[in-house]
Amino acid sequence: MSRLNYHHLYYFWRVAKQGNLTKTAASLHISQSALSAQIRQLESSLGVSLFVREGRQLRLTDSGQSALAYAEEIFQRGEELESLLSKGIEPAVRRLRIGVLTTMSRNFVESFIEPLLRRPNTQYQLYARGQVNLLNALANHEFDLALTNLQVLSGNQELWQCQLLARQPVAILGPPKLPLGKRFSQAYADCEWVVPVADSPLRSAFDSFCAQQQFTPRIVAEADDMAMLRLLARDTGALAVMPEVVVKDELQQGKLVHYLSLPNAFENFYAVTVKRQIPNPLVSELINSALKL
Numbered sequence: 001m002s003r004l005n006y007h008h009l010y011y012f013w014r015v016a017k018q019g020n021l022t023k024t025a026a027s028l029h030i031s032q033s034a035l036s037a038q039i040r041q042l043e044s045s046l047g048v049s050l051f052v053r054e055g056r057q058l059r060l061t062d063s064g065q066s067a068l069a070y071a072e073e074i075f076q077r078g079e080e081l082e083s084l085l086s087k088g089i090e091p092a093v094r095r096l097r098i099g100v101l102t103t104m105s106r107n108f109v110e111s112f113i114e115p116l117l118r119r120p121n122t123q124y125q126l127y128a129r130g131q132v133n134l135l136n137a138l139a140n141h142e143f144d145l146a147l148t149n150l151q152v153l154s155g156n157q158e159l160w161q162c163q164l165l166a167r168q169p170v171a172i173l174g175p176p177k178l179p180l181g182k183r184f185s186q187a188y189a190d191c192e193w194v195v196p197v198a199d200s201p202l203r204s205a206f207d208s209f210c211a212q213q214q215f216t217p218r219i220v221a222e223a224d225d226m227a228m229l230r231l232l233a234r235d236t237g238a239l240a241v242m243p244e245v246v247v248k249d250e251l252q253q254g255k256l257v258h259y260l261s262l263p264n265a266f267e268n269f270y271a272v273t274v275k276r277q278i279p280n281p282l283v284s285e286l287i288n289s290a291l292k293l
Contacts (some may be wrong), residue, residue, distance in 0.1 A: 004043065004046075005041070005042065006047070006074075007038070008038050008039065008041055008042035008045075009042060009067075009071055009074070010071075010075065011024075011028070011035055011038045011039060011042075011069075012038075012039050012042050012050060012067065012071065013059065013068065013071040013072070013075060014027070014028060015035070015039065015051075016050075016051075016058075016060055016064065016067075016068045016071070019057055019058055019059075019066075020056070020057065020058070021035060021058060027028070037289050039051070044292055046059070046063075046067075048063040048269070049061050049063065049064075050063060050064035050067055052066055053089075059183075062140070065140045065142070066140045066141060068143055069072065069141030070141060073141070091239060093121050093122065093123055094118065094122050094123070094281075094282055095122075095123045095124070095125075096123070096124045096125070096144050096145070096280060096282045096283070096286075097114070097124070097125045097127070097142065097143045097144050097145075097149070098124060098125065098126050098127070098143060098144065098145050098146070098147065099127050099129055099134045099137055099138055099142075099143040099145070099146040099184070100126055100127065100129070100134075100146070100147045100148075101127050101128075101129070101130070101131060101134055101146075101147065101148040101149060101150065102128045102129060102130055102134075102150055102225065103149075103224050103225050103226060104148065104226060104269070105145060105226040105227075105243065105245055105246040106226070106227055106245075107245050107246060107247075107248050107249070108147075108166070108168075108245050108269055109126070109147060111245070111284065112147060112165070112269075112271075112290055113126075113286070115285065115286060115289045116282070118285070122282070127142075127143065131148060131150055133179070134146050134148065135152065135160070135272070136238060138272060138273070138274055139159060139274060141265060141274070144273070144282070144283050145271060145272070145273055145280075145283050145286070145287075146271070146272040146273075146281040147269065147270070147271060147272075148268055148269075148270050148272060149268060149269055149270065150270070151164075151268065151270060159226065159274055159275070160272055160273075160274065161272065161273045161274065162270050162271075162272050163271045163272075163273075163287055163291075164268055164269075164270055165269045165270060165271050165287070165290045166268075166269045167266040167268050167269075167287065167289065167292065168243035168244065168245050168266060168267045168268075168269070169243065169244070169260070169261045169262070169263045169265065169266055169267070170202055170205055170206070170241060170242065170243055170261065170265040170266060170267060171241075171242065171243065171244050171259075171260065171261050172188075172240070172241060172258075172259045172260040172261070172262070173233055173239070173241075173242065173244070173247060173256050173257065173258055173259065174191070174233070174237075174238065174239040174240065174256065174257065174259055175237050175238050175255070175256065175257070176190070176254060176255075176256070176257045178239075178259070180259050182260065183260075184213050184258075184260065188215075188239070188259075188260075189192050189213075189215040189217070191217075191218070191238065191239045191243070192218050192219075192220045192236070192237075192238040192239070193217040193219045193220065193231040193238055193239050194219075194220065194221045194222075194223075194229065194233055194236055194238045194239070194240040194241070195217070195219055195221075195222055195240070195241045195244070196222065196223065196224065196229065196241065197222045197223065197224040198222070200224065201267070202241060202242065202265070202267060203222075203241075205262050205265035206241045206262065206265075209262050209263070209265070220236065220238055221236065221238070221240055226242065226246045229242050229246065230242075230246050230247050230250070231248055233250070233256060234247070234250055234255060234256065239259070240256075243266075243267045244258060269284075271286075271287050271290070284290075
């Protein structure tokens with residue numbers, strides 16, 4: 001059974017972080033040829049290529065990106081372990097990397113990470129990505145956690161762990177003092193509308209509602225981004241279709257009001273993780289906190 005050579009992994013980690021073999025060799029006080037040999041031995045033992053050369057620079061392969069993510073965690077934890085055992089010092093700062101679907105409500109994201117805002121000696125990083133890039137980065141261990149409103153199925157390899165955090169009813173919102181009742185009427189049909197784009201689950205729910213009520217909405221704007229929908233709802237004077245959490249500030253300030261909820265229509269918010277040998281304890285703390293709300 002082969003064993004990972006952590007000395008080789010350390011050299012790979014240093015090169016990957018600096019991106020230059022010559023400079024890394026100089027900082028490690030070894031020859032460039034010796035450093036190259038160490039990395040080739042690591043690649044041979046793992047059976048993958050970790051770098052490709054582009055001019056004088058080295059670029060990480062997909063396997064290299066995954067290896068770097070693990071190496072970062074391994075050597076960071078190693079430094080923490082050394083400090084704990086030799087000096088009794090707990091890690092000074094705990095870090096969390098969160099990937100967020102680009103179209104998600106920023107208000108929901110803020111409420112999710114709110115426990116971190118009160119926690120001392122904690123750093124977090126937020127990255128916005130499309131769904132495919134989000135999951136690829138999570139699989140490569142670039143993130144500790146991903147937030148999305150699209151359910152992720154585990155598949156045959158059971159890679160993903162997808163936890164439903166919350167369900168938000170989809171509402172019809174608009175400026176105050178419109179002559180609209182709590183039941184759908186012709187007054188609603190006469191309004192202009194701001195809605196999600198056609199291929200979204202929220203739009204499908206709205207289209208079904210329109211079909212049941214037998215009316216064709218006068219749509220003046222569509223958006224696939226909740227932040228843009230929020231601005232359109234606030235500034236156009238049209239009715240808008242979205243969860244209340246997206247515009248919670250405007251609702252509290254009276255700039256928008258809730259008129260109706262779409263029957264049996266919800267937006268779901270998920271936390272997605274992958275199985276890890278060394279899980280970040282902040283992930284479970286945040287998820288458990290969100291589930292208690």
